[in-house]
Amino acid sequence: MDTIATDYLATWNAQGEERNSLLHKHFADHATYTDPMAAAAGTAELDAVIGAVQQQFPGMTFTQIGDVDSHHQQLRFQWGLGPAGEGPIVIGFDVIVLDDDGRIADVRGFLDKVPA
Template sequence: MATITATDYTAIVERYLAVWNETDPAKRQKLAEAAFTPEATYTDPLAAVAGRDAVDMVIGAVQGQFPGLVFTLGGPVDGHHDIVRFTWHLGPEGGEALAIGFDVARIAEDGRVETVLGFLDMVPGA
């Protein structure tokens, strides 16, 4: 695998978060094709799915549960080899986070996400 730079890791995570923030299903699908491999897996405490289409369904469900909220980076992106980790915030644009999580992702040779392991650090009502 080619060497991934700090700038590359950040760009990969920004592409990933753009998918989570796109509410138009057709546009989100195009973004997902650029961000995730076809076989991508996503696992967090509330979901465990395989395949880019299934990941997209999870994203759509989260958007339905939290309409109008956006995902933003909660700090610096860190990575090594083909692994990247980052904290994200979910809340109103420009407002305080209502949910905070931490994701670790494995990056495929083509720069797309192939595996995500997510953790929820703070959730609404907790």
């Protein structure tokens, strides 16, 4: 499950064709994503959400905070978003549910710390 979290965050950090490739590799075509700021259904909408976050926080990187907790086909972990090598300015918590093929089918995101 650690690999799933790593691949998930790599997708959020990628741009252009690399992000598109990672989305199709790690996410089910019908994947859904929901957090307090956005909702997406399918890889095209998720690509747009990730692109919008990258525009809002240019040059920032998603990193994992702490360990992954998992059971059955679901995992949860905390992440941070901030300048490379510095502390995060945004901290969140995601729950990921995998499909029967081990691809990401659903993500529920929570924001624990956001800038004022």
